[in-house]
Amino acid sequence: MDSIISAASVIAAGLSIGLAAIGPGIGQGNAAGQAVEGIARQPEAENKIRGTLLLSLAFMEALTIYGLVVALALLFANPFNT
């Protein structure tokens, strides 16, 4: 592989994970905080809140995973690697 392409791919892979982690991080923090607040307010609803929270956390995590998939494609299946 051309060295400039590999350097650019590695930098882009790092950036794609790092940037993709920002938004879901904020979102997951918000969701978890609200869930804790909900449990503190209504402890009897804990099981329901936990289930919904886990499901929505996994949805938010998927956004970071898209970044990971892009990074993996750059590192292991680079389309510009002739």
Added chain:
Amino acid sequence: MYPDNFYSSTFTLLAEAEVGKHFYWNIAGALVHGQVLVVIWFVVAILLTFSALGTLNANRIPHGWQNFMESALDFITDIAKNQLGESFYREWIPFIGTLFLFIFGSNWAGAIIPWKLIKLPEGEFAAPTNDINTTVALALLTSFAYFYAGLSEKGLGYFKRYVQPLPLLLPINILEDFTKPLSLSFRLFGNVLADELTITVLTGLVPLVIPLPIMLLGIFAGSVQALIFSTLAAAYIAEALE
């Protein structure tokens, strides 16, 4: 700097992710990923054995395996019922249930069984869901399922939903049909592969004890991803039906 056995030890051998290397089989001119097929057959065999054990001596009062399988069926029925509603859920239990059990079995088979002990000439055994082809196949099946559901329920009137609520939204509605399988497949593939890569990197750094919590997290994430995939598939089908 490090003792010699740090690198060559069996610990690192147990978690060695080889991305993009496959054990190819040539079947009638087509190259297939053999390592994925073998683990898929293993998962299918386990699921068949479990269901056979649960149903061979079916009694009115369940005990043993039958009890376990009935609670598993209840769980699946709940997934379908929560999304599809009372009137439609029964006929979709087999599809949703198969998706859930297969993905769950695949993720756990990859996370729990030490496949890396079996050497292959190239590639390695792992969860079948860490191959993008498996997840894309599952996602496309979901796509076909919701198209089938919509068309069989409403006939050609199904396509009316593309111009609702506004004809202006037609391109976005069409685009959605492509993004649904894309996001479904990437989510599952990425999550499973991410777990394996994290374990590999951590095992390379500290071979003992430290990767264990991450492995447990991987097992947990595997079950959550199976739940999410089947829930989303049910939700898409429900969207096409309503």
